[in-house]
Amino acid sequence: MIKSWLSFILMVAFAIQTFSQGTPNDTISINIRNKNFVYTVKKIKGSITLDGVLDETDWQTANRVENFRLVQPVDTGFAQQKSELMLIYDDKALYMAVIFYDTIPGKRIAESFRRDFAFNNNDNLLTVFDTFRDQTNGFSFGNSASGAIWDGLVSDGSVMNLNWDSKVELKVKDYPDKWITEMKIPFKSIRYPSKSQTWYANFGRLDLKSNEKSVWAPVPRQFPHASLAYTGVLKFDEPLPRPKTNFSLIPYLYGGYHQNFDAGENAGYRKDFGLDAKIGLGTSMNLDLTYNPDFAQVEVDQQVMNIDRFELLYPEKRQFFLENSDLFANYGETNTTPFFSRRIGLDAPVLGGARVSGKLGQDWRIGFMNMATEKTDAFAVRNFSVLSVQKKILSRSNLGFMMINKETLGEGSQRLFNRVAALDANLASRDNIWTGKVFYHRSFQPGNPD
Template sequence: MNSNYSNGLKKCTNLNQLFKWNSCFSKAKTFIPYLFFFIFLHSIQGQKKNADYRLNIRKTNAVITIDGIVDEEAWQETDVANDFFMVLPEDTGKAEQQSEVRMCYDDKHIYLAAVFYHNPPGPYYVESLRRDFSFGKNDNFLLFLDPFNNQTTGFSFGANAAGAQWDGTMNNGSNVDLNWDSKWISKVKQDKDKWVVEMAIPFKSIRYKKDVKEWGINFSRLDLKSSEKSSWTPVPRQFSTSTLAYSGVLVWDEAPPPTGVNFSLIPYVLGSVNANNIEGSNTDYETKIGGDVKFALTSSLNLDLTINPDFSQVEVDQQIVNLDRFELFYPEKRQFFLENADLFASFGYSNIRPFFSRRIGLDVPIHAGVRVSGNLNENWRMGLMDMQTASDEETGLPSQNFAALTFQKKVFSQSSIGLMFVNKESTSYPIDTEEYRELYPKFNRNLGLEYNLASYNNLWTGKAFVFKSFSPDDEGNGFTQAANIEYKTQNWNFGFKEEYVADDYRAEVGFVPRTGYFKINPFVGYLFYPEKKSTVLSHGPRATNISYFNEDFKNTDYLNLLQYYLNFRNRSSFRMTLINEFVELQEPFDPTGTGKPELPAGSQHYWNALRLNYNSKPQSMFTYSIGTRVGGYYQDGSWFSLNNELGYRFQPYVSLSSVISYNNIKMPAPWNTTEFWLIGAKADITFTNKLFFATLFQYNEQSKNFNLNSRFQWRYQPASDLFLVYTYNDQLAPFTDTTQTLTLKLVYWFNK
């Protein structure tokens, strides 16, 4: 990088001189037109689309038994939500499969009873009895609640036709985070011509504002036998039925009762045996005690505390083939970080995240943590998190404090403005030398603003953000900004995205695998819908360009994609992709990912390729997906890959699945031919909706790794579990590391 440009980037850090430097302005000016355009779009906002769909809910003093039999007198006195609209395969009329939903409440619970008829009679399709099932693989019913009626946040509850439960928090207008679990009960009964679900949801299990008498609400049903998805209110088929912009209104006869004291204590105790051969035969025995505390500061704002947390029952990551030049992303699975996770994790883009909770407690224990999160009122949300980790004398890693503060303000119909501050502070160095202070800097901070756009009808969506990093030296004091806008109708889908990440931008508590680039990404797609009913539901092309430039605006990468989609009425799908790609390496890179020689920085590579993907219909007991890629690769080489996923279920008790990936890379010497397999197999056994066993085995020839993870879970009370977990991990030759762990963990959820 030339010195003038480098000096210019440093001047960007001074806000008073930001627009006095041309190179800074050339990047910042792309942000400003988007911001004004987003604001202009909201000048034409209208009222809530389905505000006329209203369901009255009344208080009852009758006793309701949750048994899947709708015979209580209270159900005869409620309003009925029926006459659902078809969403898929078409959204032009009423659903053919009839549904009826009733609701009432008492001082402690919201009650729901739903009856789903199917004509003609036939089998039910379910995946298993496991909680938080896959939506598209089950006959199911979902409830979407928007207690603040703000069309952006809420809760979802549901069940499949075998009785498995579904629950999650809602964010960004339609996303459902299934990692959230709460205490509630349900029961499903099946007949030949219908299935019935009853639910009782405690008021203490959700968050809402007192004295609000109108909530957003919608009901969704999927019937796989007829391939029909339906909704109580009309929802355009390009959107999910969870889209709160298209929800109706739940009208209370009086304001829902206050929750009173809402306090939960969730202690755990565990014992584990750990064996490894890293330094000869070595076996360790461990006992551990810790737990969480949940306290409702208000009916919509929650305080969470954790002491000595343990995540041994969390499933291992599913391995994938890594032929990417940059770090791969693996999602957070630890329960403490998941409630209201969108307040922290949704800032930025998938490849520009100022906060990524998996950076916390990486290879060291977490001593304690606190989080305050939720809604301040119908327009304001906040999140505050602070975690303290241990130090490691062997590596010199200091104990560190991780803090994040976010505020989110709803504007217009569904949009929001957010602020985030992230701080990582080294608090105590076990080896306090200049070398270790350079290796583990004293602090890293990020401060930024973000604007999320969602028009009242969801046709226009987008985002714009800017973040600035702060570090002890000038090399970590850069900034990033990005913006995108997308338009989506039934036929058209097009948009534009741009990103800039400075070479000296640092997010040590985030996920930013690539720095020092400017990126543009336009795309356009169109779907055709056959006028006559046929096996093809929709089809159409999509064109995408992704271009990267360095900070001197020299093109270093581009990826051109021309795709064609076929979506079938039975919910199977096919996709063909033509690939045209160019890469100029900025760093040395091993194109095989197996430890072979690296290609030099500055070398240029072009290739074309073809990718084909097919997903079978989910109704079959035997399901599969298959994908292949054939074409060029680095150094005028070739890359052939074949990926296959298979599944078979003995519903609803046993689900078997496998993942098989084969890769063959041919390049000139010294790389020659490289081939490797990735094989994974999983057995998921659900004896009941409270007793589960799952085992996963994976063999990755590329990384020379074999692992096995088996987990037994007994939910002996709502949200209270006994786990028995066995993990085996083997680094194959030429490595010799083998570790085994057996853990018994008891968790109890105490509510007041």
């Protein structure tokens, strides 16, 4: 049964890869509020050393953005603290250099050196890239003045998922009157359409000493400056190259020895192994595989005191579930979500699974996941299958359909199942002034046809 499901997923992944290679590129007209904010990214042939010293010729000839616009405390005029931004790229990565001038005496605010730091408590740079130009989903990168990295996925136009980590590299260099960030973002760390030449993007700065939040493309102050409804336009000199197959493998091997000498028992040995793998399918899809996973490397949950009768829904931090997680997790509302991935593996170890997700064409997103948990004294082998399809409508809205199946792979009366069908409409205006959600979910299980 499990092998059959795995074979099916691999065939689906191959078909999706073939289809995605023919995805039309850059056929969407530029019809966004900040369409007049255009930055041309030059392609380079030289090499860039990440040292915070912008002495390479390519930086000297790059186009330069100056004078960010205020978001807070007011959203009119320019920030008093000057900012400069430059972007260049080669066949492997996008490079960004930012100069943040600081004329106010005193130390720069750096609360933590931890990755994905608290945004509002540190002087920082924050960027968002809407690579598919749907004004709904994107990638976010940034750093604090102390050099801590910030990276995450953007969904629903501005919602950040900071549990996703990439391979971004950066160097921060301090000067008495400014601090400089030099950053490298490998193309294989993100997803974008084949032969893409135009992205949407925005770049922001938070300066706590001056109490200024500023951006390149203007954003009204009632919205986060990472809002994808208010991005500008990035134009690359040439279509972006298709990166080499993005493949990562994380195996583990476990061994142990134990013996109770007092009881006179013989020595006992424990051994186990497993792996996680991620395979890029073109530039817009990815396949995740796992066998007998070990989640020991996952960060522990932050303790929360619960004083009501409702269960806590801790965020998913397992890498297998993270990329395109909104395709599965954003149905319904917080207390009525039909699928919560943290339940898989909660009461029985995960045996294995596969997951394919990403973008198809201009308007479609798809996700399919199949996992199985091991047989225990309390539970038989169980299978979890989820299919999610999302279609973009209007400028920033979408329709989504999801089918969930949880089934016990036993014999006779033990073969139980629970299935849920979900239909969601997520609505958002072009300027993000109004948003709404309508959904209908229905469950099915043996002995309960209603």
